[in-house]
């Protein structure tokens with residue numbers, strides 16, 4: 001259900017869940033894999049029974065974000081088109097803060113390491129979101145050479161503390177990876193992203 005960068009953090013999560021009466025197990029994907037280097041980037045997973053998932057997220061204080069399938073697809077396709085440069089865009093959210101629409105925009109940096117959203121498109125997306133009864137509540141970009149976690153530049157340029165930050169990672173297992181983060185005052189917290197089918 002949740003991926004941690006190191007084993008110790010996963011073990012702490014399991015202990016916290018146990019204190020709340022939730023049984024959890026740790027899976028380290030590089031254990032026994034055919035290609036340990038490949039699996040390593042998944043990190044360490046903490047898993048609970050499906051019926052305990054809601055309670056477990058609450059116990060660990062992990063925010064959950066549900067992304068409609070077509071919104072996720074738009075982000076993945078945009079990342080594919082922009083490759084080998086980073087793709088970028090804005091996410092419109094509904095009144096409850098749930099992602100509802102992805103604006104796929106131009107990265108004026110044309111870089112594989114950074115992005116800047118074309119300013120006129122940024123403004124246009126804000127106006128369009130308003131017209132759709134939505135508001136811009138997040139930003140997404142792709143990482144083409146590094147893991148799908150915020151880079152120091154991403155943290156520095158995070159801007160609005162209310163925004164969700166989505167990063168599309170390298171294609172693994174034939175499926176692109178989508179991770180979400182809150183970046184507030186330089187502190188990064190991962191949210192749990194579920195893509196609705």
Ligand SMILES: [Zn+2]
Pocket residue numbers: 141142143149150151154
């Ligand atoms: Zn980045």
